[in-house]
Amino acid sequence: MSLLRNLLLAGVAAASLSGMAYAANNMSPEAIAERTKPIGSVYRAADLEGFVETAAASDSDEPAAARSGEEVYTAACSACHGSGAAGAPIKGNAEQWASHVEKGRDTLIKHAIEGFNAMPPRGACGNCSDEEITNAVDYMLDAV
Ligand code: HEC
Incomplete structure (x- = not known):
């Protein structure tokens, strides 16, 4: 015991x-x-510096200047529209773009902003303005 x-x-x-x-x-x-510690991470302005700079036109002092179609395309659209990933019509491929082009520019811009089937809203570019998406659509339409 x-x-x-x-x-x-x-x-x-x-x-x-x-x-x-x-x-x-x-x-x-x-x-x-x-x-x-607080739940989740808090971004300080300093953390966002590089990001915000990217968002502004690189060759302009105007912070609100819209990025060109080419800049937006390269950053946000080329992943799919350069390769055809997810079934995206490839930039410059007139055959693939034909059925899209016939909807008219306004509809294409609307679909690019709001999303359409596997096309995510704004191409998933959270910091792209309507004007920048429009520029990117025009950039792709100019190529076909
Ligand atoms: C994740 C892949 C992906 C990304 C990123 C992407 N797209 Fe798309 N996009 C698609 C797919 C897939 C379609 C075809 C949708 C369909 O016709 O069903 C499409 C179609 C489109 C169309 C034609 C819409 C229509 O009504 O026929 C436009 C315009 C367009 N994309 C613009 C853009 C722009 C501008 C960007 C960048 C800001 C972008 N896309 C980024 C996948 C993508």
């Missing part, structure tokens, strides 16, 4: 020791910082 009792006591002691160790770890500045 006393062996069992000693074993039990040893177990309790070990458990409370590890509990103390846990409590001590738990109060370290790192642990507290980890526990109290």
Whole structure:
């Protein structure tokens, strides 16, 4: 019986020791910082600097200047429209574009902005303005 009792006591002691160790770890500045950090990441303006610069026309001081069709195409559309990925009509391929072109420019622009079948809204370009999407559509239409 006393062996069992000693074993039990040893177990309790070990458990409370590890509990103390846990409590001590738990109060370290790192642990507290980890526990109290905000959920999700917060972007500071500095984090977005490169991104915002990319969004502005590279050769202009005007922050709101729309990117050219070629710039938008290269950044946001070429992944699919350069290769035909997801069934996208390839830029410059008149045959593939024929059935699209006949819908008229306004419809194509509307579909590029709002999305159409496997064509994601704005080509999934979150920071592309309507004007920039229009420029990109014109850029592709000019090629056919
Ligand atoms: C994820 C791939 C993908 C990306 C990125 C993408 N497209 Fe598309 N796009 C498609 C597919 C697929 C279609 C064919 C949709 C159909 O006709 O069913 C399409 C069709 C179109 C059409 C014809 C729509 C119509 O009504 O026939 C236009 C215009 C267009 N895309 C413009 C753009 C522009 C501009 C961008 C970049 C800002 C872009 N796309 C980026 C996949 C993509």
